[in-house]
Amino acid sequence: MPRRIVSLWFPRLASDRFLRARPMDGPFVLTHRHSNTDRVYCLNDAALKQGLQAGMGYADARSFCPQLQSAPADLAADQQFLQTLARWAKRYCPWVGLDAPDGLVLDVTGATHLFGGEEALLQDMHLRLTRAGLTARTGLADTRGAAWALAHYGPGIAAVGQPLRAIGTLPVAALRLPDKPTVALQRLGLRTISDLIALPRATLTRRFDADVILRLDQALGKVPESISPLPDPPRYQMRLSLPEPIGLAADVMAGTERLLVQLCDRLKTHERGARLLQLTLRRVDQASQIVELRLARPMRNPARILPLFERGIAAADAGFGIDQLRLAALQVEPLEVRQTTHQQGAPNDRLDDLITRIGNRIGLENIQRFLPADSHIPERSFLIAPAAWSDPAKFAPPQRQRPLQLFPPEPIQGRGARPPRQFRWRRMALTAGRITGPERIAPEWWLSDENWRSGLRDYWKVETKQGRRLWLFYTPQNPGWFVQGEFA
Incomplete structure (x- = not known):
């Protein structure tokens, strides 16, 4: 032909x-x-x-x-x-x-x-x-x-x-x-x-x-x-057929460990790490039990991954026995080899393991962390992202001190461009002591935000004689005073 x-x-x-x-x-x-x-x-x-x-x-x-x-x-x-x-x-x-x-x-x-x-x-x-x-x-x-x-x-x-x-x-x-x-x-x-x-x-x-x-x-x-x-494309899947059915959790863990070592060796060869692992336990009656493990970080260390399977394997129903185990990495990501030196040792991955354990119970997307954002607007100076799909970022030291607690602006009574000496907030009568400011913050004109329609804001740090340390701001265009945060 x-x-x-x-x-x-x-x-x-x-x-x-x-x-x-x-x-x-x-x-x-x-x-x-x-x-x-x-x-x-x-x-x-x-x-x-x-x-x-x-x-x-x-x-x-x-x-x-x-x-x-x-x-x-x-x-x-x-x-x-x-x-x-x-x-x-x-x-x-x-x-x-x-x-x-x-x-x-x-x-x-x-x-x-x-x-x-x-x-x-x-x-x-x-x-x-x-x-x-x-x-x-x-x-x-x-x-x-x-x-x-x-x-x-x-x-x-x-x-x-x-x-x-x-x-x-x-x-x-x-x-x-x-x-x-x-x-x-x-x-x-x-x-x-x-x-x-x-x-x-x-x-x-x-x-x-x-x-x-x-x-x-x-x-x-x-x-x-x-x-x-x-x-x-390479397939990251291992299978183990057993001559006799097993049913004890310890036996299933031993078989999983054998498969996991082989799977991690293949992942290491291709410089990949597993994000989603699926363990299929086939019973003698041809029914299957599936144990799924979602990881907070790409991993290929059998010693770290194996204990994370304990909860799922313990909850599986072995029936009359399990005669086959199949372990597959359904989702993999690049994971390069990390070199350790005398100055920088092996990374501490215990936090990732903790996020994995909790995330497999309540969902990885429900575990979140704060990340810095490039914005001088107080409400936009941080982001909330799932911890499993983001890296912890180091916050740059702010040029101005910011309160640890922010909330929607709450109006208070006051006149003039300086903070009032006496005012009521949340049914409390407060008297201003030390006052620091102002810090003028302009709205970001390229973004539409209903909360910043009033224009400029002059922020003041007010330490009251009652012990409260509040963050107040004044709006010159539409005169009014508001409390937006409280310092620790």
């Missing part, structure tokens, strides 16, 4: 990916900084019609097209999206490889009849990709080089055993040659691949590098070219 290769090229992969998430009309480009200059990396059809090209300076592009919209390119996200497309392309054949940076290569040998033939297969590809908002060009031939040439310079299908007939009229750049030999061949008058083949091979070998002959032979099928498919 002759080999058949499909080259799938996405000429506007980066811009199509961006516009799928954020559609916009008009000319649009993605920019990438190269040699200390912002250049056009990828562009849409509207930008092409304005005469813009990839590689030109962004400032020049704006001068040609003042209404041009732009965004910075994300090369890592583009490659991740290309891998997603590679997994999608496996619907056509199991042998799919990357043709970086913006293409795929598929070995559809023996699979085209499942879609009604080669033309029907390519039409199905184009239809599905167009619906997804992606621009694609395809080529199909006996060799990877010929398929690539057809996808980039002449979309079509090469007949079986006749790659030269399909690509002979294409330019020499279709052989995947670098710019330097391509320009040299064109200066000699060798415009097409047929012109190149007409020359004696000895002449080509003397005047050019071996890459020219290699690429030509690969396109014609004289030199084989392999396709490296994407490797399957």
